[in-house]
Amino acid sequence: MRADGVDVxxxxxxxxxxxxxxxxxxxxxxxxxxxxxxxxAAGILDDGVLxxxxxxxxxxxxxxxxxxxxNLHRLTLEDDLDFFVxxxxxxxVLGSPGQGNYxxxxxxxxxxxxxxxxxxxxALAINWGAWxxxxxxxxxxxxxHLTRQGIMPFxxxxxxxxxERMLERDLxxxxxxxxxxxxxxxxxxxxxxxxxxEEVLAGEGPAKKDSSVRKDILAAEPEERRGLVERFLVEQIxxxxxxxxxxxxxxxxxxxxxxxxxMAVELKNRVEADxxxxxxxxxxxxxxxxxxxxxxxxxxxxxxxxxxxxxxxxGLEAQVEGLTDExxxxxxxxxxxxxxxxxx
Ligand SMILES: NC(=O)c1ccc[n+]([C@@H]2O[C@H](COP(=O)([O-])OP(=O)(O)OC[C@H]3O[C@@H](n4cnc5c(N)ncnc54)[C@H](OP(=O)(O)O)[C@@H]3O)[C@@H](O)[C@H]2O)c1
Numbered sequence: 186m187r188a189d190g191v192d193v194x195x196x197x198x199x200x201x202x203x204x205x206x207x208x209x210x211x212x213x214x215x216x217x218x219x220x221x222x223x224x225x226a227a228g229i230l231d232d233g234v235l236x237x238x239x240x241x242x243x244x245x246x247x248x249x250x251x252x253x254x255x256n257l258h259r260l261t262l263e264d265d266l267d268f269f270v271x272x273x274x275x276x277x278v279l280g281s282p283g284q285g286n287y288x289x290x291x292x293x294x295x296x297x298x299x300x301x302x303x304x305x306x307x308a309l310a311i312n313w314g315a316w317x318x319x320x321x322x323x324x325x326x327x328x329x330h331l332t333r334q335g336i337m338p339f340x341x342x343x344x345x346x347x348x349e350r351m352l353e354r355d356l357x358x359x360x361x362x363x364x365x366x367x368x369x370x371x372x373x374x375x376x377x378x379x380x381x382x383e384e385v386l387a388g389e390g391p392a393k394k395d396s397s398v399r400k401d402i403l404a405a406e407p408e409e410r411r412g413l414v415e416r417f418l419v420e421q422i423x424x425x426x427x428x429x430x431x432x433x434x435x436x437x438x439x440x441x442x443x444x445x446x447x448m449a450v451e452l453k454n455r456v457e458a459d460x461x462x463x464x465x466x467x468x469x470x471x472x473x474x475x476x477x478x479x480x481x482x483x484x485x486x487x488x489x490x491x492x493x494x495x496x497x498x499x500g501l502e503a504q505v506e507g508l509t510d511e512x513x514x515x516x517x518x519x520x521x522x523x524x525x526x527x528x529x
Contacts, residue, residue, distance in 0.1 A: 192217075200227045200253035203260070210260050220264045225254050225294070226272040228287075230321055234426065234443030235285045243286045250290035254297055268352060271298055271310040275336065275362045278312045278377055282426050282443065295358055302357045309351055314362030316344050333424075335369030336362060398459040402486060410486075414479045421455045422475065438472035446470065446517045462486060467521045 186193055196212060198205035213220055227249035231242050254271055261269070276284050277291035291312070298310035315322035315331045315338040322328060328338060339347075339361075347361040370378065402413045415435065422439070425448045444452065449469040456464045462485040473481065 200225070200256060201248035203252075203256050206253075206256040207260055220261065220266065222266055222268040222270075223257050223261055224268075224270045224272070225257055227253050228272065228274075228290070228321065230284070230287055232283050232287070234283050236441060236443060238286055243289070246286040247290045247293070251293045254294055258297060258301065266307050269298075269301060269306065269308045270348070270352070271295075271308070273298075273310045273312050273358075275312045275314045275360055278360050298357050309356055310358045311348060311351060312358065312360035312362070313344070314339065314360075314364075316341060330423075332365075333368075335365040335367070337365055339363045399461050399486070402460070410483060411479060414482050414486075415475065417459070418456075418475050418479055418482075421452060421459075424455065425452050435475045438474055439469065439478070440472050444469070446513050449517070450513075456482070460486065466517065470517055470521050 194217070196209045198209045200206055210220070229246060229249060231246050233242065258269070271294040273291040273294040274281075274287065276288045277295055281288055295310045295312070298308040301308035314336050315328065317323065317328075317338040317340050319341055322331060322338065331338070343363075344361065351359045351361070398417055402410050402417070405413055422442065422444070426443055439449075439452075446466075449466050453464050453466045453469060456462070460482060462482060464482070464485070468481065469478075
């Protein structure tokens with residue numbers, strides 16, 4: 186940029202600290218031409234499922250986004266700006282289990298863009314997908330996690346081009362994401378996309394599953410089977426939670442990892458489809474650890490492939506459809522009670 190004759194000045198400040206931001210803006214007013222635009226791109230991650238997040242972990246992630254964007258908004262109210270761009274994330278549109286604090290922080294940015302527009306001021310919140318080469322999403326485990334979900338990375342050049350187009354169209358909020366639609370809608374449909382899915386996926390169909398898991402496990406030496414089942418469970422739980430369990434999580438009850446009753450139904454369906462064995466959702470709700478579940482599944486695998494789900498759960502998915510989370514919890518609690526009664 187300097188080679189092109191642009192005067193580039195780098196000033197450092199904690200954007201969440203009002204005094205420091207005021208200092209930088211004061212400096213700009215004294216030493217530079219009028220301020221004409223703001224791009225807020227500060228952000229940090231501190232991921233964890235909700236039960237692992239506390240006030241401090243929320244505050245850490247909120248500070249650069251919520252306090253930072255608010256400071257820039259308040260301190261430039263008098264400036265005649267052409268643009269005020271907020272780097273938000275697709276996470277606040279699509280949801281992102283394991284990133285509750287980050288999702289909330291970005292949702293604030295989205296709301297701030299609309300608030301500014303309502304005041305007649307320039308604003309654009311961009312819900313970015315994943316960038317390659319630079320930034321938060323470049324860690325290999327994150328890239329893998331995102332591409333597994335169907336969120337494909339794009340290059341900085343493509344990102345900058347997208348931002349130019351959004352600014353030209355004078356949009357308030359816009360999501361810029363490269364999607365593998367088959368993958369994202371085949372594994373989990375974020376509520377906001379559910380209406381789109383039929384049109385987008387017309388003729389494409391959800392991603393095909395590998396149905397040879399059961400065969401592979403049964404063909405393995407007996408001492409290798411446990412490892413295979415545990416690895417399979419880690420993958421399935423990661424798909425359901427949209428974040429990978431760590432090694433230490435193998436002995437934690439699944440509900441402590443963030444598997445709620447709706448997720449338990451999804452996990453049951455995945456396990457039953459791939460292992461062709463029956464896994465009552467009530468067994469999942471009794472809070473087994475991943476390791477205990479592996480033991481239970483290994484025992485079930487020796488039995489012939491299950492033909493149909495158990496009676497009590499027949500049509501469970503249909504029953505769950507349309508219920509609120511609380512109603513699903515109540516229904517599943519009743520199932521657990523019934524089963525306990527039947528077992529005496
Ligand atoms: N990369 C992606 O794929 C992606 C996807 C969706 C959204 N986004 C959003 O895009 C923005 C840029 O992300 P990135 O990927 O480029 O991440 P990055 O390389 O980590 O850049 C984030 C920057 O924010 C700065 N920062 C954090 N807290 C700050 C504070 N209190 N005051 C001032 N600066 C602060 C960091 O400075 P230090 O290095 O000095 O800590 C860092 O330079 C973020 O808001 C992120 O949420 C990125």
